[in-house]
Amino acid sequence: MKKNVCRKIIGGLSLTSAMFVFQACYGTPQDFGLDLLVEGQVKAKASGLPIQGIKVSVAGNVQYEITDENGKFSFYTEMLEDLTLKFQDVDSTQNGLFHDKDTLLTERSDKIYLDITLDEK
Amino acid sequence: MIATLKKHAFKAYKKSAIRKHELNYLFWECTTKCNLNCLHCGSDCAKDSAFEDMPIEDFLKAVDTIQNIPKNFTVVFTGGEPLIRNDIEICGRELRKRGFKWSLVTNGHLYNKQRHISLLNAGIGALTISFDGLQESHNWLRNNTHSFTTVLKAIELATSSNRINFDVVTCVNQKNFAELEQIKQLLISKNVKAWRLFTIIPIGRAVNNPDLHITDAQFLALMEFIKINRKTKEIDIKFSCEGYVGRYELDVRDSNFFCRAGINIGSVLIDGSISACPNIDRAFSQGNIYTHNFYEIWHNKFQAFRNREWTKIGQCKSCKDYDDCQGNGFHNWHGEHTNVLVCHNEKIENAIKHQKR
Numbered sequence A: 001m002k003k004n005v006c007r008k009i010i011g012g013l014s015l016t017s018a019m020f021v022f023q024a025c026y027g028t029p030q031d032f033g034l035d036l037l038v039e040g041q042v043k044a045k046a047s048g049l050p051i052q053g054i055k056v057s058v059a060g061n062v063q064y065e066i067t068d069e070n071g072k073f074s075f076y077t078e079m080l081e082d083l084t085l086k087f088q089d090v091d092s093t094q095n096g097l098f099h100d101k102d103t104l105l106t107e108r109s110d111k112i113y114l115d116i117t118l119d120e121k
Numbered sequence B: 001m002i003a004t005l006k007k008h009a010f011k012a013y014k015k016s017a018i019r020k021h022e023l024n025y026l027f028w029e030c031t032t033k034c035n036l037n038c039l040h041c042g043s044d045c046a047k048d049s050a051f052e053d054m055p056i057e058d059f060l061k062a063v064d065t066i067q068n069i070p071k072n073f074t075v076v077f078t079g080g081e082p083l084i085r086n087d088i089e090i091c092g093r094e095l096r097k098r099g100f101k102w103s104l105v106t107n108g109h110l111y112n113k114q115r116h117i118s119l120l121n122a123g124i125g126a127l128t129i130s131f132d133g134l135q136e137s138h139n140w141l142r143n144n145t146h147s148f149t150t151v152l153k154a155i156e157l158a159t160s161s162n163r164i165n166f167d168v169v170t171c172v173n174q175k176n177f178a179e180l181e182q183i184k185q186l187l188i189s190k191n192v193k194a195w196r197l198f199t200i201i202p203i204g205r206a207v208n209n210p211d212l213h214i215t216d217a218q219f220l221a222l223m224e225f226i227k228i229n230r231k232t233k234e235i236d237i238k239f240s241c242e243g244y245v246g247r248y249e250l251d252v253r254d255s256n257f258f259c260r261a262g263i264n265i266g267s268v269l270i271d272g273s274i275s276a277c278p279n280i281d282r283a284f285s286q287g288n289i290y291t292h293n294f295y296e297i298w299h300n301k302f303q304a305f306r307n308r309e310w311t312k313i314g315q316c317k318s319c320k321d322y323d324d325c326q327g328n329g330f331h332n333w334h335g336e337h338t339n340v341l342v343c344h345n346e347k348i349e350n351a352i353k354h355q356k357r
């Protein structure tokens, strides 16, 4: 413990207060960014069955994922003040026809789970 | 006075960091296959594509032996070209599940929009792309007529994401030396925020290619270029960690030279060898994940990395800067280990002496 305190003081003095901000010549910079894991499942409102092929995207961002056969999705995205997820039926009649939905994430946590229901058209 | 104090404090800090040898940065040489045939390749690591890619499970088993993992522990995927593997994202997600960060070094050729998205989805946090000059000089080094255009597209994609801590590395050589200012302007125009410059060590194919090496006078000019451009702050430019640069320490980097190989940096190499940076002589491997417990090796071995007294040999033996440099970057010791391959400080001092004549 004492040693640790000493190390911090010494680190600060030597102006390497961000002590481990380093990279090897052929390595990458370190990652000090913040993101969150968004996971969930998309189901049909009437039947309660999972929907495959729904595009889950982050508004204003290139990121998206398509729900799997269990209607599930899971991806990391940058932690932002306002984070809106878009759910879009992009595969036409395949897997049914559903209305799009936008969801504004209000909770701030490093892991969020969403149960989404979409209305059939 | 303050400078002396800082120097002493840094030495004390270094000692304590060595004693603690906290593993913060773990390279995984996940493949030695590559989609390019760069001229300098083989100088930095053994590109023996005869090796099969290591299965993710084998690597994760080694990672799972690590105890007391520091908060900012990062796994860096390297190669070969890591993006040749299509399961990088699976491994990335596994690492994130364990609470670790991960990043990737790439030549950019397979970094298209789809891959950019899938890497982001899998929780990538940092990325480095190699970019080695204007069209002609970049394509020359990369030995590929389309490389420049392809890599620029990859750079544009990388800079479009705020999530990724991204930088560009450039290998400074005879062909691009006169272009550094133009490369800088190009990178700025592509919204690149950080740029790292390095030079090539004379091993492998690089030994017999004079175009790959810069002269002492050019090295001095490179230090000046970085120094001046760090002041203007147009881009976060720095010299890589590759060596001690004497009077230019702190002018060309954020902190004093400290080769952290085997101190904070470890690696799992393609054949399971346990070492530090992949460009280090493979004779320094400390064990193998297939026969040893990775963390026990990290914790109990690595003596040659943590006590560099053995580098007091050849020209380092009687060097007045030894305490600050300690035999330069570990990757500068290949072959017989009887002398350091490159002394960056000597290059600088030689050039200055020449100028005065």
Ligand code: SF4
Pocket (backbone or CB within 6 Å): B244, B315, B316, B317, B319, B320, B321, B322, B325, B326, B327, B328, B340, B342, B343, B344, B345, B346
């Ligand atoms: S002679 Fe060795 S210890 Fe001295 S500056 Fe050069 S590389 Fe470093």
Ligand code: SF4
Pocket (backbone or CB within 6 Å): A023, A024, A025, A026, B241, B242, B243, B258, B259, B260, B261, B265, B277, B279, B280, B328, B329, B330, B331, B332
């Ligand atoms: S061995 Fe070389 S690349 Fe690795 S930390 Fe030391 S100087 Fe940097």
